[in-house]
Amino acid sequence: MGVYLVQFLTGLASASALFLAASGLSIIFGVTRVVNFAHGSFYMLGAYFGFSFVQMVGGGAIGFWVALLLAAVAVGLVGLLVELVILRRLYKAPELFQLIATFGVILIVQDAALWAWGAEDLLGPRAPGLTGIVRIMGTPMPVYDLVLIAVGPLVLLALWLLFNRTRWGVLVRAATEDREMVGALGVNQSLLFTGVFVLGSMLAGLGGAIQLPKGGADLLMDFGILAEVFVVTVVGGMGSIFGAFLAAVLISQLNTFGILIWPGGTLVLMFILMAVILIVRPTGLLGRPETVGHKAAAGFEQALRPAGPHYKLFVGGLLACLAAAPVFVDEFQLVLITDIMVLALFATSLHFLMSTGGLVSFGHAAFYGGGAYTAALLVTYAASPFELALLLAPLGAGMLALVIGWFCVRLSGVYFAMLTLAFAQVAWSVAFQWSEVTNGDDGLLGIWPSLWASGTQVFYYLALVFCVGGIFLIRRVVFAPFGYGLRATRDSTLRAAAIGIDIKRQQLMAFVFAGAMAGLAGGLFAFSKGSVFPDEMSIPRSFDALLMVLLGGVESLSGPFVGAAAFTYLHDELITFEYWRLLVGSTIVALVLLFPQGLAGAAKHHLGRFLKLEADPEAAAPSPRRKAREA
Amino acid sequence: MLSVEKIHSYYGQAHILSDVSLALAPGEIVVLIGRNGAGKSTTIKSIMGMVKVTEGQIRFGGDDLMGEPPHRIAQRGIGYVPEERRVFTRLTVLENLEAGRQPARGGAPHWQAEDLFALFPNLAEARHRLAGTLSGGEQQMLTIARTLMGNPGCILLDEPSEGLAPVVVEQIIEVIKQIKTQGLPILLSEQNLYFASLVSDRAYVIETGRIRFSGTMQELQENAEIRRQYLAV
Numbered sequence: 040m041g042v043y044l045v046q047f048l049t050g051l052a053s054a055s056a057l058f059l060a061a062s063g064l065s066i067i068f069g070v071t072r073v074v075n076f077a078h079g080s081f082y083m084l085g086a087y088f089g090f091s092f093v094q095m096v097g098g099g100a101i102g103f104w105v106a107l108l109l110a111a112v113a114v115g116l117v118g119l120l121v122e123l124v125i126l127r128r129l130y131k132a133p134e135l136f137q138l139i140a141t142f143g144v145i146l147i148v149q150d151a152a153l154w155a156w157g158a159e160d161l162l163g164p165r166a167p168g169l170t171g172i173v174r175i176m177g178t179p180m181p182v183y184d185l186v187l188i189a190v191g192p193l194v195l196l197a198l199w200l201l202f203n204r205t206r207w208g209v210l211v212r213a214a215t216e217d218r219e220m221v222g223a224l225g226v227n228q229s230l231l232f233t234g235v236f237v238l239g240s241m242l243a244g245l246g247g248a249i250q251l252p253k254g255g256a257d258l259l260m261d262f263g264i265l266a267e268v269f270v271v272t273v274v275g276g277m278g279s280i281f282g283a284f285l286a287a288v289l290i291s292q293l294n295t296f297g298i299l300i301w302p303g304g305t306l307v308l309m310f311i312l313m314a315v316i317l318i319v320r321p322t323g324l325l326g327r328p329e330t331v332g333h334k335a336a337a338g339f340e341q342a343l344r345p346a347g348p349h350y351k352l353f354v355g356g357l358l359a360c361l362a363a364a365p366v367f368v369d370e371f372q373l374v375l376i377t378d379i380m381v382l383a384l385f386a387t388s389l390h391f392l393m394s395t396g397g398l399v400s401f402g403h404a405a406f407y408g409g410g411a412y413t414a415a416l417l418v419t420y421a422a423s424p425f426e427l428a429l430l431l432a433p434l435g436a437g438m439l440a441l442v443i444g445w446f447c448v449r450l451s452g453v454y455f456a457m458l459t460l461a462f463a464q465v466a467w468s469v470a471f472q473w474s475e476v477t478n479g480d481d482g483l484l485g486i487w488p489s490l491w492a493s494g495t496q497v498f499y500y501l502a503l504v505f506c507v508g509g510i511f512l513i514r515r516v517v518f519a520p521f522g523y524g525l526r527a528t529r530d531s532t533l534r535a536a537a538i539g540i541d542i543k544r545q546q547l548m549a550f551v552f553a554g555a556m557a558g559l560a561g562g563l564f565a566f567s568k569g570s571v572f573p574d575e576m577s578i579p580r581s582f583d584a585l586l587m588v589l590l591g592g593v594e595s596l597s598g599p600f601v602g603a604a605a606f607t608y609l610h611d612e613l614i615t616f617e618y619w620r621l622l623v624g625s626t627i628v629a630l631v632l633l634f635p636q637g638l639a640g641a642a643k644h645h646l647g648r649f650l651k652l653e654a655d656p657e658a659a660a661p662s663p664r665r666k667a668r669e670a
Numbered sequence: 671m672l673s674v675e676k677i678h679s680y681y682g683q684a685h686i687l688s689d690v691s692l693a694l695a696p697g698e699i700v701v702l703i704g705r706n707g708a709g710k711s712t713t714i715k716s717i718m719g720m721v722k723v724t725e726g727q728i729r730f731g732g733d734d735l736m737g738e739p740p741h742r743i744a745q746r747g748i749g750y751v752p753e754e755r756r757v758f759t760r761l762t763v764l765e766n767l768e769a770g771r772q773p774a775r776g777g778a779p780h781w782q783a784e785d786l787f788a789l790f791p792n793l794a795e796a797r798h799r800l801a802g803t804l805s806g807g808e809q810q811m812l813t814i815a816r817t818l819m820g821n822p823g824c825i826l827l828d829e830p831s832e833g834l835a836p837v838v839v840e841q842i843i844e845v846i847k848q849i850k851t852q853g854l855p856i857l858l859s860e861q862n863l864y865f866a867s868l869v870s871d872r873a874y875v876i877e878t879g880r881i882r883f884s885g886t887m888q889e890l891q892e893n894a895e896i897r898r899q900y901l902a903v
Binding site: 206209210212213216217219220221222223224225226227228327 | 718720739740741744745750752756758759760761765766768769770771772816817820
């Protein structure tokens, strides 16, 4: 009995740090509507700062706690910097830009921490006076855990007082509901946003600092906590502090007890729980429906148009160059171009889902990886020929998308995005943990094409045909009645439903189609590299796709190709540096701030109307955002 | 004291207001009247800085309001009562008033929560209730009270009678008259000519984003042609 009680208390103790981080994310999202991907990085920084401050301030009991508070303040200052320099300029931009920018911050913080504290894991200092062990019904338990159990509810109480007993708290709650109205009543929203962001960052920092004696500090903490924090905020209900607390306890208990029952599957358990809760209560345990009306400003206001004559010439020229490329370039460059084409197809499929479907997926790599694994598993276990495996790759990915999409299309906006991320994480953990079948982290090797297609040149042409064919198919669908219907559901769900479009079915079909196309790209990738690893399904890979779409510009159909090329180039150029994450992260942030329409979008802005790249230059009037910047 | 001169406003790329001019003098109630979609709310939102105004001039007292963000415009003393009420449903009545509170302003009446509870007895009884649980009429009262907590020097009142029962509309008329006795000028947007005629001194008739008529309320009452052309349903 004592074992279970202690296990339960351990769960409560680990819930505290999780709750602190999650409440911070939740508060920030509630007011600013920004899902801060860098929140895990703030948590990690809290641990590192705490480690350093404990060393500096000294070992006394008071010094230890002062050091932890100082760490929270320091992280608050980092949050202040991020808000002032980056996010403040992006509040009116589409969600995607904020996400990508905060993803850039993750990379920057990773390298900053590597530079400042080194690659070695740091062993956390122990809390002076609290290093002992108590016995609860005979089972030992660290005293510090009892302190942690108290911290969660104490912070919850402090936050409750802040939000219910101060004017600032009232304004924050009002802004969570209707921030435009708060502004119209004379409250400076910028100050409110900054304050909220700093508070949220401090909570994450404190969370990272108080877990030091238990977990120490390491460079993998950021992504580790991020997934858990997402689950907690989504399960608890975005913007609800009590919900975050409840969910943190629930998830921590699931983890501590789940490890007794199914040691390898805790991650899967966690995400299954999240999926079930979101299907039953789409806004989370204590969450409320999103305020309707704000979300519409997703920023895809410019209609896509069929290609004009000049654009067709341009594409024809590009295709001719690609077809002739093997004559001019060496083998290494040919492989590089193959990679770009495969990634372009992957990015185009995501772009289709986002721009035409209005569905921002954070987990699109699940289908890219799904296609790659379909092909690899067929070759490995069914000794399937290359041709069949390649053709079945999109089918397998499409079926995966059908299952995942069936759950996801019930939600919209941020919840849709987070659920796709959650399912992609499940897919990743299955590939990672089910090593009897997938060979885990060692991957599946020897996935080569048939002899006739194994030459670099032949495979290049094969990839060219499939990628260009896939991209044209996607473009064809955009301008087919199905595409028009999809755009109608994107622009006005209610009106589309009123004219007889089955919204969920339409969105599910788009999801499956995009998944199948990503799967085709994944299949090509598997055969071009001869191997598949779980990395192809991971969150960073999903972000690669988002980044390519962003680089290319969300509003242009040819964008993903430009994005894939730019991405591959950047990746190859920067990866040779020791601090390449810092460079990539800074580049991402700079790009988002400088070119909110992406590279192709920016190029089109400056050259497009001049070169008549679109069918109807009259109608391609500048978007208001662009106009505002010109003014 | 409030003057709008030849403004042009846009929603995205759609040109909504053309050449709209109007003025509001101390102590008067002016109605902006027109059909659904004529541009009434857009005019009010343009003054508040919530809609992009590309040309023209908006001045209040000595201040130029063009290009200012909404919170600055509110701080200058323009009180905005939005259409569809927009109370903070998850805050109590008192907390809603707190959210509207701004420092006292010279030359404008100073309101405390208790003054407003005297003006709106229904709200006094509901002060600790969540605003989301109030009736439509009570919410309309609350949104007016919330704006008054900002001690404005003039009020923009956007379609206050919309969707309310006649008995509630009568209460709102009383409130508007009360506010007028404090010398606060009000720009009222309204579709209902009868309601407007009970409280307004002057009227502007707006249709498809242009001012079609301006004159005293009596002149509008007597001009059957304007009424038929722009106000008849």
